[in-house]
Amino acid sequence: MKQEQLNIEFEVYDSAEQLNRQDAALLAEARAVTDTAYAPYSHFSVGAAALLNNGEMVKGTNQENSSYPVGICAERSLLASSAVLHPGVGIHTMAVSYHNHNEGTLSNKPISPCGMCRQALLEHELRYKQPIRLILGGQTGKIYIIKQANMLLPLAFSSSQMKENS
Numbered sequence: 001m002k003q004e005q006l007n008i009e010f011e012v013y014d015s016a017e018q019l020n021r022q023d024a025a026l027l028a029e030a031r032a033v034t035d036t037a038y039a040p041y042s043h044f045s046v047g048a049a050a051l052l053n054n055g056e057m058v059k060g061t062n063q064e065n066s067s068y069p070v071g072i073c074a075e076r077s078l079l080a081s082s083a084v085l086h087p088g089v090g091i092h093t094m095a096v097s098y099h100n101h102n103e104g105t106l107s108n109k110p111i112s113p114c115g116m117c118r119q120a121l122l123e124h125e126l127r128y129k130q131p132i133r134l135i136l137g138g139q140t141g142k143i144y145i146i147k148q149a150n151m152l153l154p155l156a157f158s159s160s161q162m163k164e165n166s
């Protein structure tokens with residue numbers, strides 16, 4: 001028996017003022033787009049904004065449903081929009097923010113994508129052969145930057161494992 005370890009590294013910033021101009025602008029879009037979320041059940045509005053390789057920006061928000069599992073997260077709604085509006089174009093960076101309406105105060109710490117979104121982000125990275133850089137932050141407060149989304153899914157399952165001798 002031997003022990004193995006998988007570590008992830010990410011950058012931590014105290015606030016958006018410490019980000020470069022492009023990253024700060026993308027996070028600002030993710031923060032603002034939370035207003036278009038449809039979250040009447042959780043009251044937890046999530047917004048995502050991504051910069052594509054062609055310089056375009058796409059956004060996504062969570063869209064809930066009275067049949068709860070039917071709802072979709074902001075990250076996956078963005079991935080779907082991006083594939084439809086800009087087919088074949090990779091995602092360079094995605095910023096994710098949220099507004100928790102259950103709290104009286106501004107959402108002030110980063111959230112990170114749920115497990116299902118991590119798997120969807122990984123598929124997109126493999127499909128486009130390009131890492132997706134993530135910027136995670138609330139409406140205010142600390143910000144995390146993760147170099148590639150697949151770092152959030154160690155020992156991930158992917159299509160290569162369905163092939164013989166993988």
Ligand code: THU
Pocket residue numbers: 039042044045046061062063064071072073074075111112113114117
């Ligand atoms: N949600 C997202 O949209 N993205 C995440 O990264 C975490 C969770 C949504 C799903 C649901 O509509 C609400 O937030 C509460 O879980």
